[in-house]
Amino acid sequence: DESSTSTVSALGQLLPNVSDFLLGPYTTGLNAVFAPHTQSSGKLLITGGAGTTSVFSGRDLVFGTLPPSSKYFVDAMSFLNSLGASSIAYVYEDTSFTTSVCASIDDLAADLDMTVANSTKVPANPTTGELASTVSQFQKLNPDVVVACMRDVGCQNWIVELKKQGFSPGANVFTTCIRPDDGPVASLGTDAQYFLGVSPWDESLTLRDLVTDWTSSDFAALFLSAYGYSPGYLAASAAASLLTYVLAIEAANSLDTTAVQAVLHSNTTFQTFYGNVSFDQNGQNAGSVLLLQVLENTTVGTVYPEASSTTEVVYPMPTWEFRACAQGGACSGRGTRP
Numbered sequence: 001d002e003s004s005t006s007t008v009s010a011l012g013q014l015l016p017n018v019s020d021f022l023l024g025p026y027t028t029g030l031n032a033v034f035a036p037h038t039q040s041s042g043k044l045l046i047t048g049g050a051g052t053t054s055v056f057s058g059r060d061l062v063f064g065t066l067p068p069s070s071k072y073f074v075d076a077m078s079f080l081n082s083l084g085a086s087s088i089a090y091v092y093e094d095t096s097f098t099t100s101v102c103a104s105i106d107d108l109a110a111d112l113d114m115t116v117a118n119s120t121k122v123p124a125n126p127t128t129g130e131l132a133s134t135v136s137q138f139q140k141l142n143p144d145v146v147v148a149c150m151r152d153v154g155c156q157n158w159i160v161e162l163k164k165q166g167f168s169p170g171a172n173v174f175t176t177c178i179r180p181d182d183g184p185v186a187s188l189g190t191d192a193q194y195f196l197g198v199s200p201w202d203e204s205l206t207l208r209d210l211v212t213d214w215t216s217s218d219f220a221a222l223f224l225s226a227y228g229y230s231p232g233y234l235a236a237s238a239a240a241s242l243l244t245y246v247l248a249i250e251a252a253n254s255l256d257t258t259a260v261q262a263v264l265h266s267n268t269t270f271q272t273f274y275g276n277v278s279f280d281q282n283g284q285n286a287g288s289v290l291l292l293q294v295l296e297n298t299t300v301g302t303v304y305p306e307a308s309s310t311t312e313v314v315y316p317m318p319t320w321e322f323r324a325c326a327q328g329g330a331c332s333g334r335g336t337r338p
Helices: 005-012 028-040 074-082 096-102 105-111 128-141 152-165 186-192 216-227 233-252 257-264 320-326
Strands: 021-023 044-047 062-064 087-093 115-122 145-149 171-174 196-199 270-272 275-277 290-294 300-304
Touching: 005 028, 021 233, 028 044, 028 062, 028 096, 044 233, 044 257, 074 105, 074 171, 074 290, 074 300, 087 096, 087 105, 087 128, 096 145, 105 115, 115 128, 128 152, 145 152, 152 171, 152 186, 216 233, 233 257, 233 270, 233 275
Parallel strands: 021 044, 044 062, 087 115, 087 145, 145 171, 171 196
Antiparallel strands: 196 290, 270 275, 290 300
8 A cells, every 4th residue: 555545545446346354554544544445335344553443433344453542551550550650741742643542641640540740742753852841841840650652753752852851750651662573762772771661462472373373472483584573563463453354254154244244243352362352332452451661681571461461560760870870880879769
């Protein structure tokens, strides 16, 4: 589809002449263009690349293996609140995905009796200069948790600016930037330590796929061998879309679109290496979202939920001064959090 909405729209015009079972494109924006065509053509669509509910709402033939964007921070905020976090500030890029993910923060905070100290919108792909005033403002407010709904460039520059201004919140949670592949923060080395991120998938998950008999680590190894780099959650989600089709068709014992659609809407759980996939009333994955953290050796571990965790969370995260001292730099004072 060339990551082009016009190309996706043109492909949508061809749907009456293609398969009844379709896989979606890469992003929410592309799926928002494609989904109306599949629905009106009576074709089933399972996409691994959209989390915004508007793509699915009112379209009973459209399903997604990503969780709803409004659910990304539910478990993470509840977990951090249980550790004593009571205040939060959030920053979000001006894109459809990042805006929709952070749109849930105020309601989640209210449910947990957490104070929202500030919320700020920044341009898409912000520079450090465009982030400087927000970092300065957050530092003065000193919330327990900072949530940054950002894409790759924004995540990198946010960490760079935090270090430059010496601001270390108790926790900093990103949307999709903390991941086991060579993601956006990998180039920052030890500066990325202790940052948190939410993700629908991690290669440490041990669930065994009913179609391929793979675990997540099996998939990751095969993907790395084939493509030369480690898979992120979107690659795993895309694979799960195809695997879910296989399981649903087998459960329906039919290639009839209506029969397979009924199975997908039946609250059936489809066991894949990506996780247990089931669909809510909008056709979005009802599975849980993981909370990941960059560890001291700059690898990534799962810290929540407990059933999937591979390591304990570090909270509050150490200050920049403490980290510099621990890494052999100049030490002054205690270097601990105030």
